[in-house]
Every structure is written in structure tokens, then in C-alpha cells.
Amino acid sequence: MTEVRLNRLTKIYSGGKPAVDSITLDIPSGQFVSLLGPSGCGKTTTLKMLAGFEDVTSGEIAFDGEDVGRVPAEDRDIGMVFQNYALFPHMTVQQNLAFGLEMRKVSKAEIKRRVQATLEMVQLDHLADRYPAQLSGGQQQRVAIGRALTIEPRILLLDEPLANLDAKLREEMRVFIRDLQKRVGITTVYVTHDQAEAMTMSDLVVVMFDGHIAQAGAPREIYETPKTAKVAGFVGQVNLIEAPMDPATPGHAATPFGPVPVTAPGVGETVTLALRPEAIDIAPAGAPGTPATIERVQYSGAIVDYTLRFADGTAMEVKTIPRHPFATGDAVSLSVDLARFRQLEREY
């Protein structure tokens, strides 16, 4: 069990602007943390610095309070899972699993025992003598995770491990990895650009943009109280409302749904509010609420997505279970619990 601490960690590749720009993050022991962000935001670079594959330009990486920034990768005791698995093609599953233990000069008998235990853990005992090329993508993935775990590393690092699998297998592997991580109890850093993966698997989601941490928090916290429009948009659909202050109610912004309490901006400025599409209730015209017209209906069985427009021209997305058979052009009435509005920070 290892607690990881990043302190103003920075990486500048020769000449360029920082790929990772002064990030500070505490990962409690045993937690599953996702680094979530678009391609190029510095997730892999952060992971490589954690693993010791890239030198740190400045800042610190500490495992259990001990600075490991200068410890070479081969001594850092990390388990690493690569996007394309990086299994040794000339070794059988068993030999792949044994490799890390051989490096540690573990006795033959002990290697045998621990490889067997790992094979059972990743449910591959029947494939021990196969070569990687003879395995399916999902099986290779499990070997890769097993190989990283046999050495009983201090932390487990995974870089987009599910990106090369098809959709169904991807969901299976999400559950598999998450269960395994819980069982082993290992501190895990998981890199992904897929918000669904990050949300469903993690204890802590770290949203990154452009080398910076935009927000870190539990999946629910990130989803329900995003700090910025970019974070709100990256972890799900969102309605952004640019609202002026309500002259009639001090300390409130005027929205189509009524006044919403906000922290007041400067004189004459507007506030940005976020509202998740599923926070809005849609009812037939005449019901209490704000009138709107349906512009588009996207029905997908369990849920239905509506694009609506208010009389003043603002558009609004609504996501709901298909209760009423509304069609394009219908007049409806929208209502919302005003507590579901989130005031967003300005981005500069």
C-alpha cells in the first residue's frame, strides 16, 4: 500500500512548452485514480514520470513520503500496463509472468508458486503455455495486468489499456480491472480519454487540460459540481447558460427558469451556469414551468434526448426517460429544481 504525492511536477520536452505544468496531487493509499483528458494533455507524460521512464524537469514525486524522482525505473517497483500490452512475443504467458520475478532473483519454486497464483488471479491457468500471438486481445490484456502485478509493485500504472478492445469487451474489462484492483488493494493510476471509463472505475478522477489539472475529485463531485465549462463538458453533456444578474432579486442571476442564487460578478457582467440535461423535467404545455418548443427528438429506447428552444432563442438539451410521446414542433413546459444549477468559474 503506497501513498503517492506529486508536488508541482513539471515536464518540459526539449524546447517546447510544458507537457505537464506544475501539477500537485495527493493519491491516498489503495485508491484508483484516473487521469482523464483529451489527447495531448499530458496524461502519458505524467504516467511516464511516475514510472521513471521520463526525467522530471522540476517538482517531486514521492511514494510514502520518499522522493523517488531520481530512482531509475528498474528500481522503482512499479507495475506498468501498456496500451498495446507490450507482451514479450518470444515468451509464453508463463514466461512473461515469471520475468519480473527472475529479475528479482526469486527462487525457482517461489516463482512457480507466484506465477500460478497470478494465472489464477487473471483466470488464465489454461493458457499458461501459449504465446501472446495465440491469445485474444482481452486475454493479452489480462496477461499484461498479471505480469505487472506478479512483482507485487508499489503502484500500478495503466495507459489507455482498453483502447484497443471492442466495446463489449471493454465493459467487461472495466469491471475485471476494478474488481482486481479492489481485491489486491493496490494504489492505481489509470490514464484514459474516455469519461465513462474514468467515471465508472475511479475513486478519484483527475481532469487534465493542456498540462494542467482542471479539477480533481470523486466522479460524482466532478459530474455534479464541475468547476469550469470545459470540465463540465468533458465528463458529460451540459447546458451552459450565460445569465445576467437579476435586477429584481439582488444576488441572483436571471435564467429562463427564474432567479438562481450566485456569487455576484463585477458590475454589468454575466455569470456562467451549468445545468445537466437530465436535471430538467419536461411536461406537456400548460403544466407549470417555462414554455419551450421541441426542435429535435432523439429516441434511443431507455432514454430520449430533446433539443428545445425558448421564446428568446436560447437552446436547451433535455435528457429523460420517454414518458410522453412528444414530437418535433410540440409546445412543452420545462421545469427544474433551481438547486441543480452550478455556477462555473471563469476560464482565462
Add this chain to the structure above:
Amino acid sequence: MGRNVLNIYCLAVYAFLLAPIFVVVGASFNAGEFLTFPPQGLSLRWYFTFFENEVFLRAIGTSLWIAAVATFFSVIIGTMAAIHYVNFAGRYKEAVRVAALSPLLLPEILTAIALLFFLYDIGIGTTTMFGLLVGHVLMTLPFVFMNVSASLEAYDTDWSMAARSLGARPFTRFRRIMLPLIKPGMIGGALFSFVISFDIFTISLLLKSIGTATLPIQLFDYLKTNYTPEAAAVSTLSIVATITVVVIVEKVIGLKMHKF
């Protein structure tokens, strides 16, 4: 229909390319005094003559020895050059490649003359086999370089990183991961190297020391004054020797590399 035409065409090309070899092999079983084809009667007499001919035997020995030693050094140097070229040459990559392949690109006679001058300039000359070996290493190097860099291009650097995260130090990573995975390229390069060395003529002619004639040189000398089927017998045997080496290497080491 079109397929048959293609097949016949391919057959014809092969026949054209291989015909001289069949002529040589056929002529070697000649019972007569002269190098003729078809042979005048069948006999193994020229093979017996050959096995009593110390000069040819020594030439074959020299050729095999030089091919083996040159291949050994060629594989080591060529592999190191290829590793540097693929992983470390950076923006000099193209320059490194051209340099490594230059013995192939330059006329052999130029390389031979340059080496000859150079060897005398630095006082080594051609009194020992050293110069000859250097020449053979130089001429066979590009083949090792090409084969090994091809297998290195297919080498995923994540493998090294994975090994590293599992605790493997640089030399172990090389020995346990990279070496086995580029071995097919090294073996391919070695085979080329051996066969090419066996066939080198110009370099050998200029750089040989007294009494170190390789087989092509000895054959050339012989044919200047003789025209017996013994030359064909020698050629046939050297074809057999080359094929044998290729087959043995393929069987002993080659099979392992197809397992994954």
C-alpha cells in the same frame, strides 16, 4: 488462362536463371577431358581429381574460414550499427544508413583499391590475412545491417520499457528481450554474409596475401591455363557447400524463430 501464362512465364525465367547452374553441375560429371555440355559420358573422375588437388582443397578451406570469420565480425559490427541507426542516430539517421550501405553502392574495385592503399599507408599491407578479412567484413556488413535494421524497425520500444518496469537492467534487457527478437534478422544477415563472402572476387584478388587464394581466385587462376571439368566439379561442390551451410543454420537456429 492468364494464370497459366503467368506460371509458364515464371517457369521460363527460373529456367533461364538456373540453366547455367545445371550446365555446370552436369558438366562436372564429365568422363571426357574437356569442359563440355552435355557431358561426354558420366563419371566421377573429376571429383577424385579434385580431392587429390591440394590447391583447390586449400582454397575451399580458406574461403570457408574467411567466410566464417568475416560473418562473425560482420554480424557483431552490423548489429551494433543497426541498433545505433534505428535507436540513436536521430537526425543523422540517413547519413548513418548511407555510410553503412556504401560498400554496396560503390563499385567493388574502388573499395578494393582504396583498401589496398590504406592498408599499405598504415603499414599493414597484405602480408597477412588481416586486410583480406577487413575487405570481406566491409563487403558483407551492409547485408547484416539491412536485415537487422529491418527487424529492429519492427521492434516495439514498449517491450524494453516493460522489461525495465519489471526490473531488467540495460544488458539484461538486451540479452533477454531485444536479442531474441532481432535474432531472425541477425541470422538472415549472417547467411547473406557467408554466401556473399564466399563469392567475393575483386576484393580478394587485390588483398590476398601469398598463399591465401580463396576459391573464386583459385578457380580463375586454374581456368586461365586449364579447361577441364575439374572446374565444374569444384563449382558444384561449392554450390553444395553453400546450400548445406544455409540449410544447417536454418535447421539449427532458424526454426526456433518461427515459434511465435
